[in-house]
Amino acid sequence: MRFHGLRHAATLCIVAVLAASPAAAKVISVSATTPDANEKLQEALILAQPGDTVQLGAGVWKLTDGLSLDVANVTVRGAGAGEGGSILDFIGQQGAGEGLLVTSDDVFLTEFAVLNTKGDGIKSKGADRIVYHKLRVEWTAGPKETNGAYGIYPVESTDVLIDSVFVRGASDAGIYVGQSKNIVVRDSIATENVAGIEIENSYDADVHDNIATKNTGGILVFDLPSLPMQGGHNVRVFENIVNDNSTANFAPKGNIVASVPTGTGVLVMANRNVEIFDNVFADNGTANVMIVGYRYEHKDPKYQPLPRAIVVRGNQHGKAGYAPKFPGGDMIAAAMGGSIPPVLWDGAGDAIVLDKVGVLSLNLPDVKTPQSEAKPSPADLSKGTPPAALPVIKLPDAMEAKVR
Amino acid sequence: MRRVFAAVGAALLCASGGAASPPPGVDQAVVESDAMPAKLSAFGLFRGNDPQTPSTGIGYTLRAPLFSDYTDKHRFISIPAGKKAKVAADGVIEFPVGTVLVKSFGWSDVNDGRPVETRLLIRRAGGWTALPYIWDADGKDATLALGGRRVPVTFKSPDGETHSIRYAVPNKNQCKECHSLAGEIVPIGPKARNFILDPAASDTLRSLYFENPAALKPTMPVWDDPKSGSVATRARAYLDVNCAHCHNPAGSASNSGLFLRWTDDPAGVNYGIGKRPTAAGRGSGGMDFAIAPGDPAHSFLIYRLESTDPGIAMPEVGRSTVHKEGAALLRQWIAEMPKASH
Structure with a gap:
């Protein structure tokens, strides 16, 4: 385990000063206590030129309307994401679907907090090479169905870095990366969300060195039908701590995460080439690792509902399976002496599990078969030959330089 | 004027x-x-x-x-x-x-x-x-x-x-x-x-x-003039103007997969018929589909149009009141759809 984001905290401000920048680049400072702070900050985000930094003053910003940034290569920097830092509080929000929306490329967001938005926390759409760093997105009253859906929400983007963020209370996913390519989520903490971290309909992602704890489900890798980008694949989930994901599901019904059983560690649905390795799992009441097909009706002929080429290896498994919250789970657990094995597979698609723990199959290879017809039995998934290991995700150097 | x-x-x-x-x-x-x-x-x-x-x-x-x-x-x-x-x-x-x-x-x-x-x-x-x-x-x-x-x-x-x-x-x-x-x-x-x-x-x-x-020959009906078109075509005209500027494959809501242009297939799942929520959060209102044919009360498209809560309301900007007359037209359109399987 390494949490280099935290280790580099002390040197961060020096780096900021020395960072090479075009001669014309300027710092636009906005104070939290300025009259009309909401309008002034939004103006600064509009008037910023590529290369500029918008500096958020320390203090609690009481904001009523969502902010947005549409200028490329702008840094939004606060005085910190914790107490005494730059706290953007949207408890009185009256408009916009998120707290901050970014729609331009090469944006760097760092050292501030976004609290209590009515919808999503920070969203970036079509924003390539975005860096989310040392941010906090939180619904401060803890898990509630009335909280916003996503905390940190990049979508339709190529090259995404999420590094050293903290997200709590999202009624869907704390960190949600959707319909994107070349993604790294690392050194972050997701707690008391429905889904801690979710990679959905995306290609090429590394999710590592995170802590996903006290969510309903820790880390989700999903693919859903009828969306512009689908066929999710090549996702590595490694060296994370995924424990005690015991928060009762509080997602609004209808959303796909509302179906995630409380007590799920890592859940893979309808993706191919997903590697889950060297994680530390403990105290996930349903399962440490769950591998399933998409079992809902859909009308998308191009959609592939099965999980394929999933590899589970080298993980540490603490206690799991003692309170399985999927339909019929309690009866299966009772029949198996009180708990089910830490790896749960619905029987659809294919997976290789090399961890020396038990696997329970529900033996439902056809996703059209209702779950009520499950015929649970232990399964041995250790025999096949794993596909070639996936490559490390490499982001452009300029992105890594921003957080060094 | x-x-x-x-x-x-x-x-x-x-x-x-x-x-x-x-x-x-x-x-x-x-x-x-x-x-x-x-x-x-x-x-x-x-x-x-x-x-x-x-x-x-x-x-x-x-x-x-x-x-x-x-x-x-x-x-x-x-x-x-x-x-x-x-x-x-x-x-x-x-x-x-x-x-x-x-x-x-x-x-x-x-x-x-x-x-x-x-x-x-x-x-x-x-x-x-x-x-x-x-x-x-x-x-x-x-x-x-x-x-x-x-x-x-x-x-x-x-x-x-x-x-x-x-x-x-x-x-x-x-x-x-x-x-x-x-x-x-x-x-x-x-x-x-x-x-x-x-x-x-x-x-x-x-x-x-x-x-x-x-x-310059307008072909779309006047949304609130029943003489200008059927409920369905007027509803589609309303959706085109009020939603499709974001809900199209190159618009701000492209990732939703919900496309509501005048030219989109109004029977398709991407028009919302039997479409499950994507990134909707509280906007789902506990419902399974954007449009449940014949059942406006279980169509979250209506739920979002009739809300002014920023975490739920659609469109996301430009509206602090509910457009009752517009919502009523869409309710009627959905209510008149045959209850088909979705």
């Missing part, structure tokens, strides 16, 4: 009549520069800065307008002398560089009917620019509000209900959120299928501004 058209005609008559001193007109140098003037008067779009007397141009309305808190919208187009707009084969209206689309928003029972704000969409050499201006308290000029603003207003909607809201003048970025196609700003309303040039304008005036004015 009639007053606006009359004024335009008068101004034009005056100009062509060889008056001794032509009225001050639009400052094309400002229009075509990169400037974002602090005051609206810098453009010279209005005579004497009276928002009801454009100094030039031709008025227009739309068969189905975007709902904006029951505001009356006064629209006109300023096109530089010697240039003309053109209706392309696909019905998109192509405006020349130097064009300004001017839209003033107000209520008849607020400020004696004077507009609260005027938004400009300016066709410059580098593309379209959107600038929001809020009228000053003395009503003599309007001031640029790049960052947007909330303006408290009280007005009555057509059904007689009184609304006291903090009306949101959009910021420059929010203008783009709606007016964006593949990351570029574009006009929303002016498409031949939805566009009505001032009916009082003479053919001469029309030909002055349009290369092929005969191509």
Whole structure:
């Protein structure tokens, strides 16, 4: 385990000063206590030129309307994401679907907090090479169905870095990366969300060195039908701590995460080439690792509902399976002496599990078969030959330089 | 509205009549520069800065307008002398560089009917620019509000209900959120299928501004006129104008997979029929489908249209009240759909 984001905290401000920048680049400072702070900050985000930094003053910003940034290569920097830092509080929000929306490329967001938005926390759409760093997105009253859906929400983007963020209370996913390519989520903490971290309909992602704890489900890798980008694949989930994901599901019904059983560690649905390795799992009441097909009706002929080429290896498994919250789970657990094995597979698609723990199959290879017809039995998934290991995700150097 | 058209005609008559001193007109140098003037008067779009007397141009309305808190919208187009707009084969209206689309928003029972704000969409050499201006308290000029603003207003909607809201003048970025196609700003309303040039304008005036004015044949029904089309076609016209500027494959809501253009297949899952929520969060309202045929009460498209909570409401910007009449039309449309399997 390494949490280099935290280790580099002390040197961060020096780096900021020395960072090479075009001669014309300027710092636009906005104070939290300025009259009309909401309008002034939004103006600064509009008037910023590529290369500029918008500096958020320390203090609690009481904001009523969502902010947005549409200028490329702008840094939004606060005085910190914790107490005494730059706290953007949207408890009185009256408009916009998120707290901050970014729609331009090469944006760097760092050292501030976004609290209590009515919808999503920070969203970036079509924003390539975005860096989310040392941010906090939180619904401060803890898990509630009335909280916003996503905390940190990049979508339709190529090259995404999420590094050293903290997200709590999202009624869907704390960190949600959707319909994107070349993604790294690392050194972050997701707690008391429905889904801690979710990679959905995306290609090429590394999710590592995170802590996903006290969510309903820790880390989700999903693919859903009828969306512009689908066929999710090549996702590595490694060296994370995924424990005690015991928060009762509080997602609004209808959303796909509302179906995630409380007590799920890592859940893979309808993706191919997903590697889950060297994680530390403990105290996930349903399962440490769950591998399933998409079992809902859909009308998308191009959609592939099965999980394929999933590899589970080298993980540490603490206690799991003692309170399985999927339909019929309690009866299966009772029949198996009180708990089910830490790896749960619905029987659809294919997976290789090399961890020396038990696997329970529900033996439902056809996703059209209702779950009520499950015929649970232990399964041995250790025999096949794993596909070639996936490559490390490499982001452009300029992105890594921003957080060094 | 009639007053606006009359004024335009008068101004034009005056100009062509060889008056001794032509009225001050639009400052094309400002229009075509990169400037974002602090005051609206810098453009010279209005005579004497009276928002009801454009100094030039031709008025227009739309068969189905975007709902904006029951505001009356006064629209006109300023096109530089010697240039003309053109209706392309696909019905998109192509405006020349130097064009300004001017839209003033107000209520008849607020400020004696004077507009609260005027938004400009300016066709410059580098593309379209959107600038929001809020009228000053003395009503003599309007001031640029790049960052947007909330303006408290009280007005009555057509059904007689009184609304006291903090009306949101959009910021420059929010203008783009709606007016964006593949990351570029574009006009929303002016498409031949939805566009009505001032009916009082003479053919001469029309030909002055349009290369092929005969191509301006609106095909979409008038959303609230049952004589103009069936419930289904009027609902689709409403969705096209109120939703499809984001809900199209190159728009701000492209990732949702919900596409509501006039040209989209209204039976398809991507039109919302039997479509499960994507990134909807609380917007799902605990329902499974955007549109459940025959069952508006379990269609979260309706739930979102009828909400003003920012975490639920659609559209995400531009609305602090519920458009009851629009929602009623969509409810009827969904209720009349056969309850099919989805």
